Amino acid sequence: MPSTEATEKQSSASKSRFPTAAGIFLGLGLGGFFDGIVLHQILQWHHMATSAGYPPDSLDNLKFNTLLDGLFHAATYVFVVIGLVRLWQAAHRQRLWWSGKMLVGSMLMGFGLFNVVEGIVDHHVLALHHVNETVPPGQWIYWDVGFLVWGTAMLFAGWRLLKAGKHDSSDALYAKSPSCTDK
Numbered sequence: 001m002p003s004t005e006a007t008e009k010q011s012s013a014s015k016s017r018f019p020t021a022a023g024i025f026l027g028l029g030l031g032g033f034f035d036g037i038v039l040h041q042i043l044q045w046h047h048m049a050t051s052a053g054y055p056p057d058s059l060d061n062l063k064f065n066t067l068l069d070g071l072f073h074a075a076t077y078v079f080v081v082i083g084l085v086r087l088w089q090a091a092h093r094q095r096l097w098w099s100g101k102m103l104v105g106s107m108l109m110g111f112g113l114f115n116v117v118e119g120i121v122d123h124h125v126l127a128l129h130h131v132n133e134t135v136p137p138g139q140w141i142y143w144d145v146g147f148l149v150w151g152t153a154m155l156f157a158g159w160r161l162l163k164a165g166k167h168d169s170s171d172a173l174y175a176k177s178p179s180c181t182d183k
Helices: 004-015 020-042 059-091 100-125 137-176
Strands: none
Touching: 020 059, 020 100, 020 137, 100 137
C-alpha cells in the first residue's frame, strides 16, 4: 500500500501535469517556420516540390512552389495555434509549477520531430526537395543526412530536458504542497 505522502505527491503531480503535447505542437510549428522561412525564403535552397519535377527555372514552377510553400506555412501556423491553445488551457488549472526545461524540452522534441519526419518523407521517400539544392546534386545527401542528424539530436536533447524538467517540477510541487510544509 503506497504511503500517504507518495499518494499526495502523485495526486498533486497528476493535477498539474505539464502539457507536453503543447510543447511538441509548438516545436513542430516553429520547426516548420524555420524550414520555410530560412531554407525556402532567405537562403532559397529549395521549395516544396523543386526535386519533384518543378525546379524553380520558370515562373509557372516558381508560382506552384510558392503556393505549396504557403500551404506548408499554413499547416505550421495551425501547429503553433494548437500548441498555444493546449498550453493556455493547461495554464488555467490551479496550483501549477512547471520547470522551464519542460517547455523548452518539449519544443525541442517537436522541432526535432519535424526535422526527422520532414527529412525522411520529403527528402528521401517522396524526393520532393532536398535541404540544399544550390550545391552539386552529388552533395545533396550530405545536407539531407545532416538535417536528419540535427533533428535526431534535438529530439534526444529535448527528451532529456523534458525528463529533467519533470523531475524538477515534481520536486518543487511536492515541496510547495501545504501538507508537506505543515510537518
